[in-house]
Amino acid sequence: MELYTLSARELADKIQAREVSAREVTDAFLACIERVDSDVRAFVTVTAQQARAAADAVDARLAAKEEVSSLAGVPIALKDNLCTTGVETTCSSKILRGFVPPYNATVVEKLSAAGAVSLGKATMDEFAMGSSTENSGLFTTRNPWDLTKVPGGSSGGSAAAVAAGEAPFALGSDTGGSIRQPAAFCGLVGVKPTYGRVSRYGLVAFASSLDQIGPLARTVEDAALLLSVIAGHDPGDSTSVPRSVPDYRAALTGDIKGLRVGIPKEYFAEGIATDVREAVTRAISVLEGLGASVGETSLPYTEYALPAYYIVAPAEASSNLARYDGVRYGHRTRNAQGHIDLFEKTRDEGFGDEVKQRIMIGTYALSAGYYDAFYLKAQQVRTLIKQDFDRCWENFDALITPTAPSAAFGIGEKTDDPLAMKLSDICTIPANMAGIPALSQCCGFTESGLPIGVQLMGPPFSEETLLRLAHAYEQATDWHTRRPSLDKK
Amino acid sequence: MALTREEVRGVATLARLDLKDNETDRLTHHLNDLLAQFARLQELNTEDVPPTAHAVPVAAALREDVARPSLPREAVMANGPQVDRELGGFIVPQVIGE
Numbered sequence: 001m002e003l004y005t006l007s008a009r010e011l012a013d014k015i016q017a018r019e020v021s022a023r024e025v026t027d028a029f030l031a032c033i034e035r036v037d038s039d040v041r042a043f044v045t046v047t048a049q050q051a052r053a054a055a056d057a058v059d060a061r062l063a064a065k066e067e068v069s070s071l072a073g074v075p076i077a078l079k080d081n082l083c084t085t086g087v088e089t090t091c092s093s094k095i096l097r098g099f100v101p102p103y104n105a106t107v108v109e110k111l112s113a114a115g116a117v118s119l120g121k122a123t124m125d126e127f128a129m130g131s132s133t134e135n136s137g138l139f140t141t142r143n144p145w146d147l148t149k150v151p152g153g154s155s156g157g158s159a160a161a162v163a164a165g166e167a168p169f170a171l172g173s174d175t176g177g178s179i180r181q182p183a184a185f186c187g188l189v190g191v192k193p194t195y196g197r198v199s200r201y202g203l204v205a206f207a208s209s210l211d212q213i214g215p216l217a218r219t220v221e222d223a224a225l226l227l228s229v230i231a232g233h234d235p236g237d238s239t240s241v242p243r244s245v246p247d248y249r250a251a252l253t254g255d256i257k258g259l260r261v262g263i264p265k266e267y268f269a270e271g272i273a274t275d276v277r278e279a280v281t282r283a284i285s286v287l288e289g290l291g292a293s294v295g296e297t298s299l300p301y302t303e304y305a306l307p308a309y310y311i312v313a314p315a316e317a318s319s320n321l322a323r324y325d326g327v328r329y330g331h332r333t334r335n336a337q338g339h340i341d342l343f344e345k346t347r348d349e350g351f352g353d354e355v356k357q358r359i360m361i362g363t364y365a366l367s368a369g370y371y372d373a374f375y376l377k378a379q380q381v382r383t384l385i386k387q388d389f390d391r392c393w394e395n396f397d398a399l400i401t402p403t404a405p406s407a408a409f410g411i412g413e414k415t416d417d418p419l420a421m422k423l424s425d426i427c428t429i430p431a432n433m434a435g436i437p438a439l440s441q442c443c444g445f446t447e448s449g450l451p452i453g454v455q456l457m458g459p460p461f462s463e464e465t466l467l468r469l470a471h472a473y474e475q476a477t478d479w480h481t482r483r484p485s486l487d488k489k
Numbered sequence: 490m491a492l493t494r495e496e497v498r499g500v501a502t503l504a505r506l507d508l509k510d511n512e513t514d515r516l517t518h519h520l521n522d523l524l525a526q527f528a529r530l531q532e533l534n535t536e537d538v539p540p541t542a543h544a545v546p547v548a549a550a551l552r553e554d555v556a557r558p559s560l561p562r563e564a565v566m567a568n569g570p571q572v573d574r575e576l577g578g579f580i581v582p583q584v585i586g587e
Binding site: 098099100102103194195196209235238239241301303304306307308310311318322325326327328329330331332336337338339340341342343344345347348351353356357359360361363364367374376377378379380381382383384386418419433434435436460 | 492497500501503504505506507508509512515516519520522523526527529530531533535538539540541542543544545547549550552560564565567568569570571579581582583584
């Protein structure tokens with residue numbers, strides 16, 4: 001059996017039992033990257049040398065019979081918006097080309113303390129704005145299941161790397177679906193935790209009230225393992241919640257009898273592809289067969305989530321991205337006449353089209369005279385969306401929906417139609433607006449062999465319930481055991 | 490309500506973006522598409538609805554007011570496109586008395 005086909009948990013067990021060395025594991029994944037990444041293009045930066053050194057350090061501790069942590073020697077890929085000391089962090093933007101952070105994101109520190117070995121930095125849509133990685137200012141990642149399709153986005157590099165066997169799991173970030181939609185497109189488990197569950201310190205900010213970091217993995221157990229490591233309060237992020245972190249793996253009991261799962265009818269309306277609707281309906285039957293009680297419900301404000309999101313997220317982004325001015329880091333224009341010109345030219349040269357669009361719409365929505373009509377209105381609608389969910393939690397422990405309206409679309413298929421691209425996030429955006437946890441997992445394949453995702457959402461801090469449901473479903477099905485044919489090369 | 494090209498230029502000035510002519514045209518078109526989407530929000534009566542800025546309420550995060558080590562100046566300045574290490578500053582074009 002090839003090492004790069006094993007789950008993170010299996011790798012951790014084998015390393016700790018000294019059946020295999022951490023170095024062998026890291027080398028196996030680096031070899032896989034070497035073999036497939038020229039096709040998949042999941043990595044902006046591969047940190048082979050640092051990875052081997054970190055793996056050797058784990059092996060040395062094991063040889064000395066020292067205690068090691070839960071992820072000792074297990075490789076991981078990091079989305080390139082997570083700051084990494086001494087390793088370039090680009091956000092797939094020309095404006096951050098060459099930026100080498102002087103500090104680690106809190107999640108990177110936690111991974112390092114747990115013994116995980118970072119393989120490198122994964123591609124994304126520029127500043128996490130997009131649904132396909134086609135907005136990357138550097139290059140587009142391809143879907144390992146079909147290289148002519150997008151991997152989803154914005155965490156498309158993280159998802160593609162895991163699906164292709166280039167990493168056993170990865171970290172992404174999710175502002176409007178950027179973990180869950182690529183997880184769906186690449187046949188993975190992706191978790192957007194409750195807002196405040198995971199520290200955002202050192203995550204390059206896109207929309208601060210919506211962003212969360214979370215795991216992408218091939219199994220629910222691996223996602224649970226990773227979430228247990230990265231979750232928790234951090235004084236470096238004033239919005240992180242001081243609440244103890246459970247061992248999420250302990251929640252995977254297989255017993256979902258009596259859990260109440262709601263089906264919000266708005267998520268099955270027009271625009272959802274037939275194969276997606278059918279696969280999700282079958283998944284609902286599987287949960288019912290396992291003892292969950294299932295019933296229809298309604299979230300009447302769902303259709304307003306997308307327009308409200310496209311005010312709130314760009315407004316916050318326009319403020320967060322004001323810092324890129326060519327003075328302290330990143331790109332700086334070569335032909336400025338005065339300081340205003342320096343800012344304007346630097347930003348025009350450094351930002352890509354989609355980022356400019358969002359900065360513009362956000363600036364407009366926050367500008368004098370329009371604040372009440374747009375930003376305030378969107379925040380009020382956000383309250384209505386949140387209240388929709390709150391009413392559901394009186395009767396249900398979780399909600400089940402499609403993750404995305406379709407399976408992965410073709411590269412170039414939606415690039416000329418920004419609104420069509422944005423509709424790809426229609427099922428995932430509400431969870432960010434409400435701050436609730438949500439998970440996507442594979443629930444089948446299209447006729448042409450592309451993965452289909454099903455989404456579970458729950459009340460704040462119900463990650464254990466969502467993982468339990470997902471794990472029970474995974475045990476009853478075998479979708480997660482399929483691999484793209486890249487591996488067989 | 491549609492934005493004119495001139496209004497888009499005004500927003501670009503606020504956003505400190507030196508847009509090229511073709512970018513201004515494209516963005517005018519795109520922003521108006523989005524504004525048409527936003528119009529749907531006006532269907533909703535939100536008169537008595539409080540705004541939600543953060544979905545999960547968190548109390549103000551306070552800490553003891555004690556000095557802590559910060560990043561060394563050299564580390565922070567290492568990413569500067571133009572710096573004066575001796576003076577310990579970032580170089581910018583002349584701002585006063587242009």
